[in-house]
Structure formats: C-alpha cells, structure tokens
Amino acid sequence: MMVEAFRSKKDIEKVKRRLKKHKDKRLYPMFIIGLNTGLRIADIVPLKVSDFRGKRYLVIKEEGKTGKKKNIAINEAIKEVIEEYYRESKKDEYLFKSQKGGHIVENTAYRLLKSEFKKCRFKYNTGTHSMRKSHGKEINEIYGIEMAQTVLGHDNQRDTLRYIGMEKEMVDKAILSLNI
Numbered sequence: 101m102m103v104e105a106f107r108s109k110k111d112i113e114k115v116k117r118r119l120k121k122h123k124d125k126r127l128y129p130m131f132i133i134g135l136n137t138g139l140r141i142a143d144i145v146p147l148k149v150s151d152f153r154g155k156r157y158l159v160i161k162e163e164g165k166t167g168k169k170k171n172i173a174i175n176e177a178i179k180e181v182i183e184e185y186y187r188e189s190k191k192d193e194y195l196f197k198s199q200k201g202g203h204i205v206e207n208t209a210y211r212l213l214k215s216e217f218k219k220c221r222f223k224y225n226t227g228t229h230s231m232r233k234s235h236g237k238e239i240n241e242i243y244g245i246e247m248a249q250t251v252l253g254h255d256n257q258r259d260t261l262r263y264i265g266m267e268k269e270m271v272d273k274a275i276l277s278l279n280i
Contacts, residue, residue, distance in 0.1 A: 104224045104265050105233035112234065114220050125185060126196045126204070127212060132181045133195075134231030137172045138239075138251055140165060141213075141228040142206045150191040152182045166253060237264040 106112045112135065119128040133144055142164040151158055152174060160170040186195065194203040210228045217226040232252075240248035240260070249260040261267040 101225050103227040103229045103233070105237040106226065106230055107222070107224060111220070111222060115217065118216055118220060122216065124212065127216060129181045129185045130196060130209060130213065131231065132177055134228065135235055136175055136177050138232050138235035139163075139170075139172070140232060141209050145196050145206055145209050146203050147195045148191070149182070149186050149189045149193050149195060151195075152178065153186075153191055168253065233264050236260065237266070240264055240266065 106115070115131060116128070119131050122128065130144060133139070133147070134141065137144075137158060139160070140163070143160055147158075155174060158172045158174055158178075160172070162168070163170055186193075196204045196209065198204045198208070206228075214227050217230070220226075236248045236252045239251050245257045245260060248264065249257050252260055252263065254260045254263065258267065261270065
C-alpha cells in the first residue's frame with residue numbers, strides 16, 4: 101500500500117506537535133527538513149550541521165535515487181530548527197546521529213517516524229515519503245503543477261499529479277460535477 105501526502109495542514113500540525121514533545125530530539129528536525137526540502141529520507145539522514153550553518157542553499161552532491169546534484173534554498177523553517185536543535189553542535193556533526201556512531205540509517209528513520217505517524221491515527225497510509233509528497237502537493241497548490249514537477253524532478257505532469265495524489269481527486273471532482 102502506497103503512502104500518501106498528508107491530507108491537510110491540520111494533519112501536519114498534529115505530527116509537528118507530537119514530534120516536538122517526543123523524547124527523541126532527532127524526529128522533529130527530520131520532519132521539518134523533509135517537509136521543507138522534499139528530499140527522500142535516504143538523502144536526509146546523512147546531513148551534517150555544516151550543510152546548513154551559514155548557508156543559503158543545501159547542496160546535495162548526488163541524490164541517492166537519481167544521482168543528480170540538487171541545490172535547495174534553506175527557508176526560515178529549516179533555519180529555525182537548525183538554530184534551535186543544533187546551536188551547540190560542531191559543524192562536522194551529523195544531524196541525525198546513531199548511537200553506534202555516524203548517522204542513523206534510513207530504515208531506522210522510517211521505523212521511528214512511521215510509528216509516530218501511526219499514533220496520530222490518520223485514516224490513510226503515511227510514511228517518510230509522505231513528507232516528500234506533501235512538499236510536492238504544497239508546491240502544486242501554491243505555484244502550480246509545472247513547478248511541482250520541476251521541484252520533484254519528474255518527467256511529466258501526469259506522474260507528478262499521480263505522485264502527490266491529485267490525479268484521482270481531479271478525476272473524481274470532474275465526474276461529480278457533471279450531473280448530466
């Protein structure tokens with residue numbers, strides 16, 4: 101079963117409140133960075149403090165899935181979370197440290213976040229990819245499908261609409277509005 105984008109800002113706020121109070125202080129920043137960059141979890145877990153501190157852009161030298169270089173503007177939400185959670189951290193430290201040294205692996209991040217999303221009792225399937233899909237959905241709603249397609253790196257608009265869960269919604273809306 102595929103995961104979906106979070107269906108509303110209210111759902112996103114529910115997750116934020118839950119993660120902000122969580123004893124594992126890695127989860128809230130991971131969620132904020134995921135929502136605001138649209139990166140896959142595999143590209144989020146190895147990030148370091150130096151990737152953000154004093155920078156205007158997050159530079160991903162090689163995205164895990166595509167192998168492409170990506171420059172992402174660092175917005176205020178990300179700046180705030182880095183300042184709040186990593187003020188005392190050294191530049192070369194991983195944001196999402198493992199207890200064994202290095203950074204946590206994507207499966208661990210997935211398991212931890214998925215567990216917290218489940219506790220929110222959404223009536224739809226969520227996972228770490230919900231952050232990326234929500235990023236694309238929000239870009240689409242504000243700037244249109246062309247921008248969402250570009251940001252997500254898709255080859256065509258139909259793939260983007262399907263990916264963010266809008267294709268079925270649009271088809272349903274068209275059919276329901278007919279009433280011939």
